[in-house]
Amino acid sequence: MTVAVWSTGAPLDGRNWWKSINWKTVGLHVRRLQVRIAKAVKESRWAKVNVLQWLLTHSFYAKLLAIKRVTSNKGKRTPGVDKEVWSTHFHKIQAVNGLNRRTYRPQPLRRIYIPKKNGKKRPLGIPTMKDRAMQALHKLALDPVAETTADPNSYGFRSYRSCADAISQCFISLAKSYSPRWILEGDIKACFDEISHQWMIDNIPMDKRTLRKWLKSGYVEGGKLYPTFRGTPQGGIISPVLANMVLDGLEAAAKATVPARIQGNIRSKINVIRYADDFIITGNSESMLNEIKLAVEEFLEKRGLSLSKEKTVITRIEEGFDFLGQNPRKYGAKLLIKPARKNVKAFLGNIRETIRKHAAARADELIKVLNPKIRGWANYHRHVVSGRIFGLVNNCIYRYIWQWMRRKHPGKRKSWLVDKYWSDGGRPWSFSAVIGEGEAKSARIELERAHNVKIKRHVKIRGDANPFDPEYEHYFRKRYARNRKTRAVRRKGHETSQPGSPERARLWNA
Secondary structure, three states, X not given: OOHHHEOOOOOOOOOOOOOOEOHHHHHHHXXXXXHHHHHHXXXXXXXXXXXXXXXXXXXXXXXXXXXXXXXXXXXXXXXOOOOOOOOOHHHHHHHHHHOOOOOOOOOOEEEEEEEOOOOOEEEEEEOOHHHHHHHHHHHHHHHHHHHHHXXXXXXXXXXXXXXXXXXXXXXXHHOOOOOOOEEEEEEEOOHHHHOOHHHHHHHOOOOHHHHHHHHOOOEEEOOEEEOOOOOOOEOEOOHHHHHHHHHOOHHHHHHOOOOHHHOOOOHHHOEEEEEOOEEEEEEOOHHHHHHHHHHHHHHHHOOOOOEOOOOOEEEEOOOOOOEOOEEEEEEOOEEEEEEOHHHHHHHHHHHHHHHHHOOOOOHHHHHHHHHHHHHHHHHHOOOOOOHHHHHHHHHHHHHHHHHHXXXXXXXOOXXXXXXXXXXXXXXXXXXXXXXXXXXXXXXXXXXXXXXXOOOOOOOOXXXXXXXXXXXXXXXXXXXXXXXXXXXXXXXXXXXXXXXXXXXXXXHHXX
């Protein structure tokens, strides 16, 4: 154990042990090894990659980071089959010492089901805390490999990449007058559940013994143990990285369908944009995309996967298509990307159901529940042509709120409702309420409005940018600083626009 890991020179005991860790030092030590792994992968020195991964997964610093991740994320209070959670510093101390490869035996997953948009249910496997920590530890060693070998236009479950980057790439690929006009919408059937175990063991560059244990650990449902013969469980920390590595190479397989000798005008129009197991492929004609589809099916078959026949279709850009909740479509010569109709309908349905469940709640409680939903949805769609849709959403929420008020105050006149909920400052469509009740009353809180979110074009990340490559260190630092500034401005605007603030009072009085 190195003294530099501690942020204080004071004697340590079980109470202040965890709080005294210098996480900056821990992160820098782990990152140095990750950078060396990425460099070795870039040079195709796979023997050195194995050695460096071994060093990282046996590093005390890496074990600290792995424990920190599983005890600080949203699922930190969700137990596995052993019903254990690491809630105290003593548990974390024991956990660091317990991450030992030689004695490690993963336990079965706890199987639960979560609803899908189509009404079906998706199986979710919940590992134990120790299994999560072990997966987080090996993910630290696998991430540099995955990022270095990843497809340029793969955006799901990767650092510094998002849905906005995938949609921006759609705009780049389809917006020009000479851009391809045919799109293959691809969806892989039960991707996480059907991946071949043998393919992963043969091709994923990590500790094979540990990987095999995870894949064959099984799951518990209804008190009964079931074995697993294929797939990687949704819910595991390392599962998204494994799934991405299984699908890497899809872009090259699609582009290799067209002979290199005619790559001038045709091959350049083949673009593959993938987010997790959803992808689109652009092409010059329907026949070309049918050929590419056969190549994709062959690519997936080797990995134990197949395309969903219902969701895999070929369309023209003039008809539009839904991708990641948004709808790119050409109107004449102009490409417009708008929020997808299904996405808007699902969002409004969620808002309506939330209001229905809070029929008896106070207005300030209802606003506190609705604001994160409205703000999050609007921020997701703020990078595309959403102004008109935002106005439509505001009108629908306005009607839902009026229905809520009518039910809550059935004997009151319309003017009374306006005075109680809408009259503060004289602003129209400004549903607000005083926080708390009785003597605990404080400032007012106002319902968010989607059209208050400004539309701003997203700057897409570079396709070859690797966060573990020192060559891109300045690029990521500059990009992170710009994004942090944008978030600060957005947060400042939100704070100054709150009812009761001096800035809001000045605007209202004016």
